[in-house]
Amino acid sequence: MNTADQYVKAIYLLQEMEDGPAATGALADMLDVSPASANEMIGKLEDRGLAEHEKYKGVRLTEEGIVRARDALKTYCIIERFLANVLDVEEFRGEARELEPVIDDIVAERLDTIIDRNDECPDCFDPETDACCYLEVAEAEERPAD
Numbered sequence: 001m002n003t004a005d006q007y008v009k010a011i012y013l014l015q016e017m018e019d020g021p022a023a024t025g026a027l028a029d030m031l032d033v034s035p036a037s038a039n040e041m042i043g044k045l046e047d048r049g050l051a052e053h054e055k056y057k058g059v060r061l062t063e064e065g066i067v068r069a070r071d072a073l074k075t076y077c078i079i080e081r082f083l084a085n086v087l088d089v090e091e092f093r094g095e096a097r098e099l100e101p102v103i104d105d106i107v108a109e110r111l112d113t114i115i116d117r118n119d120e121c122p123d124c125f126d127p128e129t130d131a132c133c134y135l136e137v138a139e140a141e142e143r144p145a146d
Contacts, residue, residue: 003101005072006031007041008050011061012069013127014054021058073122075108076100081115084135093130 010030014022028038042059045051050065061069079099083092103111118124124133 004041004045004048004050005068005075006097006100007038007045008061008065008069009072009076011045011051011059012066012073013125015060017127021054021060022052027059033107038124070122072100073125074117075103075105077121077125078108078112078115080102081117081132081135082111086114 007027010027011022014026014030018026020078024035024042024119027042028035031038031090042053045055045059045065049062050068051057051059051061053059080092082087083095083099089095118134121132125131126133
């Protein structure tokens, strides 16, 4: 199940990669959901004032949506780096995605003290590689072709 924070984070990353609105299909692909599910959540994000959707052009985050997305991305980076760099979890990305919806701000702040997060976070996150540039295992996680 994807939460509103996961959607705004994904929209934010797509906007950054495309330098423009996020296509609904690309959003659905990124979150591994159906286009109908993506459209439904986009409607909810619009109702909350977090996004603006223009049919056939894509979805953009509002200023409030960008703030929320950057907070969600920062939390995701914290979880990912904690799992990879501190706990040495091999499948840290999958685990981070599973934990992301249930980690609250207090837990994220406490994990943050353990990983010694860089001040540039969340700008340290590279959407192309789907990883924080401060991951110590970024090269080791490359998967062989199927």
